[in-house]
Amino acid sequence: xxEAADVGVLARNFGIYAVGVGLAVAxxxxxxxxxxxxxxxxxxxxxxxxxxxxVVHEFLGGPx
Numbered sequence: 001x002x003e004a005a006d007v008g009v010l011a012r013n014f015g016i017y018a019v020g021v022g023l024a025v026a027x028x029x030x031x032x033x034x035x036x037x038x039x040x041x042x043x044x045x046x047x048x049x050x051x052x053x054x055v056v057h058e059f060l061g062g063p064x
Contacts, residue, residue: 009061010064013056013061013063013064016052016060017063020051020056022049023048023049024046024053026045027042027045028042
């Protein structure tokens with residue numbers, strides 16, 4: 001089973017991953033015109049979201 005430290009790391013990774021995916025989705029919707037966001041803000045949100053997902057995968061060992 002999972003140890004207590006493993007559950008904490010897993011929760012942290014999923015939390016960061018969820019924020020990254022949320023930012024990427026919000027940015028993509030803004031770029032597509034589905035929600036009203038300035039294009040520059042939508043692009044920044046999209047890139048920031050992708051960067052967070054990349055950080056989780058490359059440096060924190062993935063979401064799981």
